[in-house]
Amino acid sequence: MLKKTRIILSLAFLVLFTLIFIGIDGFPERISRGAAYFQLVPVIISVFGAFSAAALAGFLFLIVMTLVFGRIYCSTLCPLGTFQDFFINLKKKKKKKEKFFRYAKDHKLLRNMFTVAVFGMFVFGAGFLLIIFDPFSIFGRFVSGVIKPGIEPLVRGVESAAAGFDIYDTPHIRMHPVSVFAFLFALISAAAIGITAFYKGRLFCNTLCPAGGILALISRFSFLRIRINRDACNACGKCEVVCKASCISIKEKKVDFERCIACFNCIDSCPENGIAYSPGIMLKNSAEKAEKGEKRRGIIRAAAAGIAFLLPGRRLLAEFSEGPVPRKPTLPVMPPGAGSLEKFNNLCTACHLCASACPQNVIGVTLFGYGLSGILQPKLDFSKSYCLYDCTVCTEVCPAGALLPLNTQEKRRSQIGIVHLEKKNCISYVDGEPCTVCTEHCPVKAVYSVNYKGVLAPEIKPEICIGCGACEYVCPAVPYKAIYVDGNAVHKRAGNPDGTRRRGEWYEEEKFNRPGRGRNRGSNGDVFPF
Template sequence: MLRKIRQILALVFFVCITLLFLDFTGTVHAWLGWMAKIQFIPALFAVNTAVLVFLFLLTFIFGRVYCSVICPLGVMQDVISRISGMRKKKKNRFTYSTAYFYLRNIVLVIFVAAFFLGIGSVVALLSPYSSYGRIASNLLAPVWQFGNNILAYFAERADSYAFYSTEVWIKSLPTFIIALVTFVVIFILAWRNGRTYCNTICPVGTILGYISKFSLFKVEIDSEKCKNCRLCSMQCKASCIDIKNHSIDYTRCVSCMNCLDSCKHDAIHYVPSFGKKKKDNEQKEAKSVETDNSRRTFLTTAALISAGSALKAQEMKVDGGLAKIIDKKVPHRNTPILPPGALSKNSFAKKCTGCQLCVSVCPNQVLRPSTDLMRFMQPEMSYEKGYCRPECGKCAEVCPTDAIHLVSLAEKSSTQIGHAVFIVENCVAVKDGVECGNCARHCPAGAIKMIRRSEGDKSSPQIPSVNVERCIGCGACENLCPARPFSAIYVEGHERHRMI
């Protein structure tokens, strides 16, 4: 029964969190957005004390159920492992292996160092929630959107608008490659050995593993009833049951309950562990050094993390159906553009985990993962396919770490995230001698006005003049500029946002 309950809850969490990354309409987040906010790393970066206390207590009472129920990357590994067992027709295929404590602790130290130093790219690579977010948004979302477009195609011909098509494109090739490599590595490890990634690489698994070592409820083996048949050990995807010594490595056990149903001698149970005495004193003495080291590592890590938390219009492709329009290229920006609510470059870099949730839900297609090494995979804005509309706040609504702080639409319209820069040699009015004024007509802040290039000469072409004090950096001018491949006007980001 415990195993069935765990499987149902895990499936619900896995499907719902996946939908958060697949839903390009943003409607699912109103109901399921809280599932992203209770993930360990987002809660840590958001300094969400209530969630962190809940997860620590959950682990202290029941063991690492977070890893087997709430974490989408962990559940994905279980699904892959389950399929592997069905194809190989081997239900009992796992064996006990010793823990790689040194590797786990080294990865944990790297993660904590990156957390303190604000190296978001390293955190994004090691965070299990962010890793799954990249897999879902880069590998699954295009397939989902392509299927949606097929339905939209047939619905349109049936005079139905239940579906609408959306553009399928790769927002960042490096991030796509990393997502693909991450998936392949985790797939191979899970296919062959179950929870290898969770118990050797994942820093969240290591942190919670040290807590689960002292959990109140544990899976325990009754040595008097045990016949050493090894069925429980062969069912353990965490490879943590040493049936020879009738012991379990609780730092790796994810409380999946698979071992409970496999025992035919009623020798293994999920029971309260408090108040019980060790039956084997020699075994206790042999493991005392390891236990002390584990306790010290956990306390040190918890102290470091606590201290760190305290500090912390779809574009038309043809012109009149006659001439094909050349795609715009990304201009060079000295400072990246961050969405309203990010506050500043440093603040955003320290809080963002690069989970890609905001990139997936952005209806204007202005967010995409950064390729800068210091901010690798963290979102930044660019306006080739759209601009940041004043009436939209989807990215802030879904951000689980509050890296993009949710502000009112009035505040957003008054937040200066950058300013427009005019490149006179790119302007069609200068190059082709035609009247344009597209940037001035569509500027929502009224920061652009058209002036004669040569003052007093009425035959001189009109070019835009930007009031940088009034410009909010929304990118409407850059996006709607007809110049190709580079716009005649582009937005330069600000390191620190300000109200105007």
Template sequence: MSQYLRRIRLAAQIFSLCLFVFLFLQAVYPYHPFFPVQTMLQWSPLVALLTLLSSHHVVAAMWPAALILFLTLFLGRFFCGWVCPLGTIIDGFDYLIRPKKKLLSSSSRFRWWKFAILTFVVITAIAGSQLAWVFDPLVIVNRVLTVAIFPIFVFFTEAILGLLWNVQFLNKTLFGIHRFLQSFLLPLHQPYFRQGGTILVLFLLILLLSGLGRRFWCRNFCPLGALLGIFSKYRILQRVVSEQCDSCNVCYFNCRMNAIKADCLSFNKVECINSFECAAVCPKGAVTYRFGWSPKSSPIDLSRRRFLTAGAVGLLGVGLLGLDFPDRNKRGSLIRPPGALSEDQFLDRCIRCQECVRICATTGAFLQPAWLEAGWEGIWSPVGDARYGYCEYTCNLCAQVCPTGAIHLLTLAEKQQTKIGTAYFDKSRCIPWYSGDDCMVCEEHCPTPEKAIVFREGEFVTAHGKVKKVKYPYVIEERCIGCGICVNRCPVEGKPGIFLTRDGEQRY
């Protein structure tokens, strides 16, 4: 029976990870998902709690997170052991590197860190800075898939197919394979994202922590695990050890969460993730799991001093995050997605999952993860960058896939009239203004019904003193919606002859 339960748990883990990847791949244009692609991101109680505390707004779409918490009261941390995609990836990595089991069970002195981190992020959220995007495991996986793993996969897949294309008799077969892959997996163009290397390195560091012990991140750093552990204190799914137990310590050394105490009889309800590993490896078959009430609760590894210290650091962190650059003009080029809430509300709700960035890459490829142009508090939040793409006029998908409502859902007609910025010509670089040659690329690509770029004929004096007629481009600011296609398509090498600012932006 115990082996059967372990296999069911493993199947559930694989299914959950496959579902997560499947939903990730559904975030493409045209958008016709089997399920809303943000579904699993809305399962995180940590995201739900911190967005509630920071924005003072209940996100109704996060109701699955409340269900997870409710089930945790009875089943314990089943989410960590059966559902969490990061936990599944870490388990797979642990299987590959096989950290020493004695190293796992020999130390529990770092477990209080995750409770301190939970205290820290809750205090910062109450004070107005939401940090779920830093620590939430579902967000971490979705982000690294978007900006690093998937682009790398596309690059190598295209490279391999391109290499095999040189084998002439394979051309027809490869063409069919490529067309098939493009129908559901490969994009039309190679995606490029800022910060991809940084995000990938941080993700790999989480995996490499397994060298210090199995599920090291989950046991010591994950605040979602800490939150679920608090709700598991009085769980009714109990680990029961019969009199056949001879204290061989096999279960003790095989527990990936170090939840079994040295006597092999008692266990820590706060740490147990229901992997059923202890029952499966017990040579005597002495370990089973049953439903039943026990008045005993497991202590939380967080002293009052550590709690107060974490809270104080959280308040200090809010102040540090609020510090901005002295050059306020850097904010002038900060373009948010159409429908974005006011900046404070946007940052309080945005979890930097990159779901909007992912789906935008399949249309105009306008959105990118921010670095410091949005301040410390805005790191990895979505910003428009016309060097990479433009905001597609006939698309409103970024709001449709946002899991927390940081981007207000607009109808397509509303979105097409929503101003996210204004373009201006750089007369020192624009071809007609600088060299006196006609150029109409920006006007040709302008998508608004009444063109936001118009021409006025004027005279241009060349370096040789000749006077000639030139059509000078101008931006009609009232018509410009800030989509950035003029910047993206500008033929000027290097810095474009037109630039985008947030002037006149509309927020919701």
């Protein structure tokens, strides 16, 4: 019964998070954000990096759940854990006992040292290890960067077929820009974890997973735990070969509960009811007490080693983070709600949930655009689309607090970037041909039209620009855009477009010789021309 319940819950959460990262139009953002609060690493970052009451509630829930039930998070709530179980089940299809699992020595030193290093570097402002190894982010990158592009042709085919029958309300998947590197990185990461799971079970969860490292320490004090009844056990070994965590030693008749992920396979496989999930304090003999003392010393050694690892790490990271930020050709534009580059880099785990949720598909991924500490973090890609004037979806779904929620009025005045005009690339200035497509699409008229030698041409008012990228997206100039947006390292509040004087602005009335009408009108900020 316990195993069946675990399977049902794990599949339910797997489907839920898959749908969230695929990005189906109309999928409630509240569900996306709420479900993410059940993921350990994002809520830790949200609580200690950008505090929110909802994240604190999720964090306390996960801690209490582990203290009571053990690491059931790893077997039910973690989508990457269920992803690994798929490969483990493929192994079971061989039906050869020798191909299953055996008890393996615990890599406690590696796990504790790596956990200290990952979160220690995060505290010191270097979160790239957390980005790479956070299980929720790994799963998110795989679904949004590999699965979603793979099923897009199928979905488009279904939509076309349905349209032939006058059915137009089929689910629509939002596609966002995916670079070749992001695709390969997501694919290789998932494949490596899947292959490891096939041969070694949940080895990743008990060595390199930062969530697993924290939960292993907490589960040592769990109220309920799996234990072997030495009197009832006949040492048949059936529990050991189905243990995905390789934490059951049938020779010593013990379970290493720090590594146990509470999958309950062992209980289901035991023919003698010699293994149970029960409360109580396990009595230890002198040898076990000695082993416990050695474990404590191991934790201390791991912490010391982790701190020692951090010292040169901080010097190494300083060479990247304190130097010039790589620009191609400008600083990437962070999504709304990021606040500042420093905060965004520190809190974002690159799960790409914001990219999946974006209705405009403008949020893409940059490799080293933010430097080493911001590897694979999202940016706005104005070559693909633009940011809607009133849209706040990405700020509502971020589970780690890297993007803080904005209301519509705040979003309209949030300056995430600054417009730049390169007149040497502009059709109006170079070719003498009127082109005002950028001015027609700016929601705040930070780009407006002027009369240049009898030709309509664009001019800019950077102080009221919000950095939405609509002008850059529609600019027809090739091979280089005549107008582009440079990201702000610190998001600012844009000037009020209403009543702002725009020097030399051309008005429709001028061709009727009525130059005084309509001057200094500005944008009312309520109508977006798209």
